[in-house]
Amino acid sequence: MGNAHSICSPFAEEGLAVIGQHEVAGAGDFIDIVPKGLSPTGGRLAPVRSATFGSLSSLGPVGHVASSDLDSQGLGQMCDAFELMAKRIAVRYRQSAQLQGSEAELQIADGVLGGVAHQLRRLQHFKLRSNTWQGGEAARWLNIFTGNRKRFKNLAEIVRKVQVENRIVKHWQGHALLGDKDPGSCQSLCSSPWEVPGSGKLDIDSWDGVDVFQLDKECQQPLAQVFMAIWQTRKLGQLCKAKPHKVLDYITAVESSYKQNPYHNRLHAAEVTLSSYYFWSSLSEQPGFQDYFTEVDLLVWLVSTAVHDIGHPAVNNDFLVKTKSSLALRYHDRAVLENFHIATAFELMKEKGVALLDHNMPSPPSSSLRNRVVEIILATDMAVHKSLVEDFAKEVQRNKNRQDIDKLLLEKTFVHMADIGHPLRPVVQHQEWATRVTQEFFAQGDREKDLGFTPIPLFDREKATSMAKSQIGFLNFVVAPTWAAIATLLGTAALAPQICLQDNLRVWKAMAEEEDAVAKASAGGS
Numbered sequence: 227m228g229n230a231h232s233i234c235s236p237f238a239e240e241g242l243a244v245i246g247q248h249e250v251a252g253a254g255d256f257i258d259i260v261p262k263g264l265s266p267t268g269g270r271l272a273p274v275r276s277a278t279f280g281s282l283s284s285l286g287p288v289g290h291v292a293s294s295d296l297d298s299q300g301l302g303q304m305c306d307a308f309e310l311m312a313k314r315i316a317v318r319y320r321q322s323a324q325l326q327g328s329e330a331e332l333q334i335a336d337g338v339l340g341g342v343a344h345q346l347r348r349l350q351h352f353k354l355r356s357n358t359w360q361g362g363e364a365a366r367w368l369n370i371f372t373g374n375r376k377r378f379k380n381l382a383e384i385v386r387k388v389q390v391e392n393r394i395v396k397h398w399q400g401h402a403l404l405g406d407k408d409p410g411s412c413q414s415l416c417s418s419p420w421e422v423p424g425s426g427k428l429d430i431d432s433w434d435g436v437d438v439f440q441l442d443k444e445c446q447q448p449l450a451q452v453f454m455a456i457w458q459t460r461k462l463g464q465l466c467k468a469k470p471h472k473v474l475d476y477i478t479a480v481e482s483s484y485k486q487n488p489y490h491n492r493l494h495a496a497e498v499t500l501s502s503y504y505f506w507s508s509l510s511e512q513p514g515f516q517d518y519f520t521e522v523d524l525l526v527w528l529v530s531t532a533v534h535d536i537g538h539p540a541v542n543n544d545f546l547v548k549t550k551s552s553l554a555l556r557y558h559d560r561a562v563l564e565n566f567h568i569a570t571a572f573e574l575m576k577e578k579g580v581a582l583l584d585h586n587m588p589s590p591p592s593s594s595l596r597n598r599v600v601e602i603i604l605a606t607d608m609a610v611h612k613s614l615v616e617d618f619a620k621e622v623q624r625n626k627n628r629q630d631i632d633k634l635l636l637e638k639t640f641v642h643m644a645d646i647g648h649p650l651r652p653v654v655q656h657q658e659w660a661t662r663v664t665q666e667f668f669a670q671g672d673r674e675k676d677l678g679f680t681p682i683p684l685f686d687r688e689k690a691t692s693m694a695k696s697q698i699g700f701l702n703f704v705v706a707p708t709w710a711a712i713a714t715l716l717g718t719a720a721l722a723p724q725i726c727l728q729d730n731l732r733v734w735k736a737m738a739e740e741e742d743a744v745a746k747a748s749a750g751g752s
């Protein structure tokens with residue numbers, strides 16, 4: 227306690243009064259603070275005395291707000307106090323020379339600020355738990371910032387996080403007050419103002435609930451149907467600022483922009499969107515992933531998957547580069563198609579005037595969501611498949627606490643899995659996808675030959691191995707390793723896709739053996 231003075235002064239500068247300090251055995255030094263000028267004893271602020279915080283000298287664990295009796299004034303003051311506390315710690319650490327390259331110091335600061343965030347959650351809980359539905363909603367939104375317990379990159383980020391939480395608490399306090407005055411407001415917010423014919427009936431939550439080939443036969447708009455079914459089921463209209471008719475307008479335009487290719491078409495877009503949603507919702511329900519995701523994350527996945535192959539010309543990056551296409555020139559031969567899909571999607575968004583990534587939450591900013599969409603789509607490039615899968619496998623192995631898994635890496639890998647995931651579908655559907663992709667590859671091979679290039683065997687209808695054998699290679703060496711890391715996280719939700727994968731492999735192997743037997747017989751007979 228020798229440095230009590232140095233502990234007190236920074237708080238005083240920030241308008242906080244230290245009202246006591248003590249040591250907790252094995253847990254370090256603690257100090258009790260309240261906003262300056264408030265009586266720490268008597269009256270309604272008395273419970274504040276029991277709030278304890280990690281001191282700057284030891285940065286020990288953050289203490290406990292014991293009271294459930296804080297009124298709204300006390301709550302606001304406590305939130306402000308937490309915010310000042312966070313600022314002060316950030317300033318201290320920035321000044322500290324020890325910070326340079328000291329991982330341990332950052333970890334301590336991380337822990338302390340994590341405690342501050344925890345106290346904020348407790349405070350809003352005290353305030354809102356007895357109120358209407360907003361209590362649960364507020365807690366859910368708060369998890370955007372606190373639930374994933376991610377490591378902070380820098381101290382500015384820590385401060386920002388606490389400030390944002392503060393704003394959210396105030397935001398929901400405002401809602402709670404409004405709700406008291408106008409009991410009808412909840413109803414008007416919850417009920418959907420529009421319906422998309424058919425989309426409400428789709429069974430999007432089970433792995434074999436929707437067959438996109440069937441859906442396409444019925445409505446010719448499988449992507450819009452799947453997209454809007456997810457949108458409505460998850461009530462994304464309450465989160466997203468875009469008007470419902472604008473969202474529908476945009477996704478319809480996206481769907482029309484997919485060409486009628488054998489494989490890279492609107493059905494593939496619907497399929498990838500559907501699979502990703504299954505992964506997202508299943509993962510959200512796994513014990514280790516509680517509060518890891520919010521609907522803002524779903525918005526990112528949904529937009530990324532729906533647009534990820536928009537305008538695909540039915541040839542791959544290699545073709546575009548070696549034929550010196552205008553697209554390859556525009557994107558410097560790098561991830562040509564992926565860049566094109568991203569740019570096309572955002573140009574269309576601008577043209578249609580639909581703010582699909584603008585949402586009602588104070589944070590994260592929509593620019594960061596846009597960046598995630600860009601990163602996710604760039605990671606669908608097969609050129610980064612190997613490094614992506616390896617990085618993710620390591621990340622999963624390293625983080626036994628699932629909450630620590632890097633979210634962007636996870637979402638890139640899951641969307642990539644969905645993109646190459648047709649072998650996880652029932653045999654009949656997978657056979658259809660395999661036939662279509664082979665058709666598209668051979669058509670490219672034909673064009674290459676016409677232009678004087680030599681296609682790789684996979685694209686050459688005269689030199690390619692049988693579909694069975696090439697699919698066995700694809701399933702064993704591309705799909706299975708990607709699926710392995712993902713399946714470990716999905717719990718029982720991995721079973722249905724896993725069974726399909728095994729079925730498909732068995733079918734292809736039987737076909738390959740049959741081919742070999744026929745070839746052997748004809749060779750023996752000649």
Ligand SMILES: [Zn+2]
Nearest residue numbers: 494534535645
């Ligand atoms: Zn794709």
